[in-house]
Amino acid sequence: MESARCNLELGNKRFVQATEWNDEIRIDVREWELKDEKLIPTKKGISLPLHRWKLLVDNFEFLDQALAEKRVYQSHLGDNVYASVQIKSVCLDLRQHWLPPNNTEVVPTKKGICLRPAEYEKLKDVASVIGDFVPELCSIVPCPYSSDHQNQLGFLTCSEFNPNHFTEW
Numbered sequence: 001m002e003s004a005r006c007n008l009e010l011g012n013k014r015f016v017q018a019t020e021w022n023d024e025i026r027i028d029v030r031e032w033e034l035k036d037e038k039l040i041p042t043k044k045g046i047s048l049p050l051h052r053w054k055l056l057v058d059n060f061e062f063l064d065q066a067l068a069e070k071r072v073y074q075s076h077l078g079d080n081v082y083a084s085v086q087i088k089s090v091c092l093d094l095r096q097h098w099l100p101p102n103n104t105e106v107v108p109t110k111k112g113i114c115l116r117p118a119e120y121e122k123l124k125d126v127a128s129v130i131g132d133f134v135p136e137l138c139s140i141v142p143c144p145y146s147s148d149h150q151n152q153l154g155f156l157t158c159s160e161f162n163p164n165h166f167t168e169w
Helices: 050-058 060-069 117-133 135-139 152-156
Strands: 004-011 014-021 024-035 038-049 073-078 081-085 092-098 107-115
Touching: 004 117, 014 038, 014 117, 024 050, 024 107, 038 050, 038 092, 050 060, 050 073, 050 117, 050 135, 060 073, 060 081, 060 117, 107 117, 117 135
Parallel strands: none
Antiparallel strands: 004 014, 014 024, 024 038, 038 107, 073 081, 081 092, 092 107
């Protein structure tokens, strides 16, 4: 945890951690386990660059509505990472997806984490204070908010938001 700026607990050995990795600040939402009397991160979780974290936070209101109404909602955070709620679900799923060959729709992978209601509520609390540890968040403009995404062609040619087909445009 030498490069960790903060490590905030969600409960059930799940944490949100701001880390510097490969000269990039990332927000990890990850489950940890106890090994040799030390908490260490597991593979169960997801690591988001700041622009994806900001999009996730911007979508809390829509995710809350979907959870309250027990309806399907899916928000693309970029590069096939989705925040989603399934019908009649009480959990938020943060997961990497991929496009199998000869398929038209992306499917979820094992890379991600499903947050229980109390963990999701804590995640929203953490989101309000994480800027204290990561002041760079103030200057981040997520990809879809940029001026070159204000028309359909700009959006379709973006490798971040159309990762499977951007070369076709």
